[in-house]
Amino acid sequence: MGPNLFTNYYETASMILFAIGFTTLFLQPNIIKKIIGFNIMDTAIYLFLGAKGYIAGGLAPIIVNGVTDPSVYINPIPSGLVLTGIVVSVSVTAVSLALAQRLYKRYNTLNIDEILLQVEKERA
Amino acid sequence: MKTMKNKITAVFKKFIDGDFDIEAKEIKVKPEIKSEHKEQSMKERYLIWHDNHGVHSFKTIYAGCSIFVCVTLAVILLYTVSYLPAYGNPLNPANNEVSDRYTEFGLEETGAVNTVAGMILDYRAFDTFGESAVLFVAASIVMMLLKKDEKKRSKHLEDHSRDPIIKHIAQVIVPCLLIFGVYLVLNGHLSPGGGFSGGAVMGAGLILYSSAFGYRKASKVITDKLLRNIVFVSFCFYAVAKGYSFFTGANHIPTGIPLGTAGNIISSGLILPLNIAVGLIVTCTMYSFYALFNKGEI
Known part of the structure; x- marks a missing residue:
């Protein structure tokens, strides 16, 4: 075990959040709850990226009074990556919710096990 | 004479193959059917068991496996986090010359505050x-x-x-x-x-x-x-x-x-x-x- 588990408490929290989202994705039979678990995983990644970009005592990367010394501000790159991540996660959530709505209209249930049983019956 | 010889060889072949006993003349090949019947019933029993308990036990095994996978993943991730460079340190490898360049020349080159x-x-x-x-x-x-x-739109x-x-x-x-x-x-x-x-x-x-x-x-x-x-x-x-x-x-x-x-x-x-x-x-x-x-x- 390395020395930085409690120094990097933001990263630790984000990894625990990620594991919670992953477990939700596996264990919930309800499709909507699976999508919520996916979103929890997304949020964990934003927290991780934001924590990686922070520099102790740094300001937000908006240049004040023409001071362009990089040591004053935090790292702007992870903020841009989080923006990308948010947009992609919104798109993925919208598409998966649309698919869930179609599945509900077809099978009248959101439980993935019941949907599989119905598919098996139709095949037989 | 030839036919007699043929008959004997045929009987001998049957004897070798095991479905003709010289003393009992013939053995019914019933055990095979019996075993097949037994297998069938095993299969039926399995199917009945599968219908009644299969999904349930599968769910239990699935839940156990997924919890194991998730806990393993969490432990690996936390172990990795404990070796990451310290939070907020300006000398971290993530804060390299790329981000320095963006903050240093960004205002001059793009004009955006x-x-x-x-x-x-x-x-x-x-x-x-x-x-x-x-x-x-x-x-x-x-x-x-x-x-x-157009047709399927609900009017209410x-x-x-x-x-x-x-x-x-x-x-x-x-x-x-x-x-x-x-x-x-x-x-x-x-x-x-x-x-x-x-x-x-x-x-x-x-x-x-x-x-x-x-x-x-x-x-x-x-x-x-x-x-x-x-x-x-x-x-x-x-x-x-x-x-x-x-x-x-x-x-x-x-x-x-x-x-x-x-x-x-x-x-x-x-x-x-x-x-x-x-x-x-x-x-x-x-x-x-x-x-x-x-x-x-x-």
Whole structure:
């Protein structure tokens, strides 16, 4: 075990959040709850990226009074990556919710096990 | 004589094969059928067991396996985190010369006070174009999946427009939301905000308008065609403004647009118009998501 588990408490929290989202994705039979678990995983990644970009005592990367010394501000790159991540996660959530709505209209249930049983019956 | 010999060899062959006993003349081959019958019943029993307990026991095994996988993953991730460089240290490898370069020369080269806006809409503008395209493709897929035919549309739409509380609160909030969204888009290069967040706020304002004042009233103003045209024009503008860098091998050709005084609203070259384009795309996409999920049409 390395020395930085409690120094990097933001990263630790984000990894625990990620594991919670992953477990939700596996264990919930309800499709909507699976999508919520996916979103929890997304949020964990934003927290991780934001924590990686922070520099102790740094300001937000908006240049004040023409001071362009990089040591004053935090790292702007992870903020841009989080923006990308948010947009992609919104798109993925919208598409998966649309698919869930179609599945509900077809099978009248959101439980993935019941949907599989119905598919098996139709095949037989 | 020959036939006799043939008969003997035939009997001998049968004896060798095991289905003819010289003493008992013949043995019925019943055990095989019996074993087959037994197997059948085993299979039937398995099927009965599967129907009654199979799904249940599978669920138990599945839950156990997935908990094991998740706990293992969490332990591995936490073990890795414990070896990561310390939080907030300016000497971390993530804070290398790339980010230094962005903060040091960003204001001079892009004219944007907000370094993140300068980064995503000037240095990496083509990447942001791809991002908007992802949003557009998602909207198209949702439209394909959820759009209803003319015949199947339900005529009795759920309408909250008679609810006085929502109506009166929306009268106050919707203009504020729209103005705040416009502010976020226009100040994207000066303060936190920009096309994506401002567009999301404006889309929320339109959604509130639609749900408070009734779907029919909203669809008179915000039509399918209008949304499509706005998105199309914004995309074309963005592609013309920034697509060239793809064809010139990502070499920035100077646009000739003056960068202006840093800190003014009209400054920083193409960043403001690009922000407006992105904001319009996000607004239209958010509203069409809402309309498609709610009614199956815009």
